Amino acid sequence: MQLGMIGLGRMGGNIVRRLLRDGHTAVVYDRDPKVVEALAAEGATAASSLEDLVAKLEAPRTAWVMLPAGQITEETVIALGGLLSADDCIIDGGNSFYQDDVRRARDLDAKGIHYVDVGTSGGVWGLERGYCMMIGGHKEAVDRLDPIFRTLAPGLGEIPRTPGRDGRDPRAEQGYIHAGPSGSGHFVKMIHNGIEYGLMQAYAEGFDILRHANSPEIPEGRRFDLNLGDIAEVWRRGSVVSSWLLDLTAAALAGDERLEGFSGYVEDSGEGRWTINAAIEEAVPATVLSSALYRRFRSREDESYADKLLSAMRQGFGGHKEPPRRGPAP
Ligand SMILES: NC(=O)c1ccc[n+]([C@@H]2O[C@H](COP(=O)([O-])OP(=O)(O)OC[C@H]3O[C@@H](n4cnc5c(N)ncnc54)[C@H](O)[C@@H]3O)[C@@H](O)[C@H]2O)c1
Numbered sequence: 001m002q003l004g005m006i007g008l009g010r011m012g013g014n015i016v017r018r019l020l021r022d023g024h025t026a027v028v029y030d031r032d033p034k035v036v037e038a039l040a041a042e043g044a045t046a047a048s049s050l051e052d053l054v055a056k057l058e059a060p061r062t063a064w065v066m067l068p069a070g071q072i073t074e075e076t077v078i079a080l081g082g083l084l085s086a087d088d089c090i091i092d093g094g095n096s097f098y099q100d101d102v103r104r105a106r107d108l109d110a111k112g113i114h115y116v117d118v119g120t121s122g123g124v125w126g127l128e129r130g131y132c133m134m135i136g137g138h139k140e141a142v143d144r145l146d147p148i149f150r151t152l153a154p155g156l157g158e159i160p161r162t163p164g165r166d167g168r169d170p171r172a173e174q175g176y177i178h179a180g181p182s183g184s185g186h187f188v189k190m191i192h193n194g195i196e197y198g199l200m201q202a203y204a205e206g207f208d209i210l211r212h213a214n215s216p217e218i219p220e221g222r223r224f225d226l227n228l229g230d231i232a233e234v235w236r237r238g239s240v241v242s243s244w245l246l247d248l249t250a251a252a253l254a255g256d257e258r259l260e261g262f263s264g265y266v267e268d269s270g271e272g273r274w275t276i277n278a279a280i281e282e283a284v285p286a287t288v289l290s291s292a293l294y295r296r297f298r299s300r301e302d303e304s305y306a307d308k309l310l311s312a313m314r315q316g317f318g319g320h321k322e323p324p325r326r327g328p329a330p
């Protein structure tokens, strides 16, 4: 099948590569001509603009947008909407806010253009492992794009089949679902990322406690100098907390247990915040996910005004002086 790809960064470039490997064809555009040239050398057709990309696609056309979410994606979807015709399809595979999808799908529907939102997970490993996809849109469009999704998905692989799923939609165990109408794909991906924050935070805190088990504050007879790399490794094998995030943790600790290459400033791209907004709207308690999000905010402050205020109040009511700040653990 033929696909137009706009945005050839860490995700879009490898998605195209995985499609080319499986016999699909691609017309590719990025504002950076160097990445366009690189993919053209691997067999894609280069486009020099959105107009050129649309002109090089055969009808009914499919254009996959894999750009930074927000304004850039919004402008590109609007521009494509002006260039494409009825029965063409726009896919947004980035981490867009699901309410934007609902609006865009409604606007494009008026022109007969399909809009499909694809929450895409797998990061830079997707080329080899495949991408887990959570898809929203009209059945007609999603079914038409099935050859693309089938190639991009991981497939059954070595994961044992879940008992009791016979007769259910086989796409889920291949690594993709049609979640529902437009917006639902990104809604599911949003919650996936909210969970991602919580899981990451749980591992981070657990390993931090292990690391401080030799702290001078612990009575001497029960201090432990633990090998975190080995603990991460052994937990990967048969333990209850094994997971891909733990695999990545083990790899990071094997490389440099002191994590010297990181400052610990943890960004967020929005999905965690939207997850909490959804929880509030639904009145669903999301204590772990909220606290993981707030911990990221705290990670960006060397000195916290709130913490200073805590110290000031404590000193005020009890005369408690701040002890000298302890340095980082060895
Ligand atoms: N990196 C990940 O692990 C990951 C995983 C899943 C989803 N996503 C989402 O996928 C989308 C793309 O992520 P990425 O990691 O590939 O980003 P990236 O920054 O690696 O790549 C973005 C690409 O878009 C190009 N670009 C920017 N503005 C453009 C414009 N106006 N027109 C054409 N090209 C333009 C850039 O030159 C770059 O090549 C984002 O929405 C992101 O949230 C990322």
Ligand SMILES: O=C(O)[C@H](O)[C@@H](O)[C@H](O)[C@H](O)COP(=O)(O)O
Pocket: 095, 120, 121, 122, 123, 193, 196, 267, 268, 269, 270, 271, 272
């Ligand atoms: O499932 C995935 O492949 C990741 O979740 C992916 O979507 C990406 O790495 C996030 O955008 C990072 O999100 P934050 O910047 O919010 O941590």
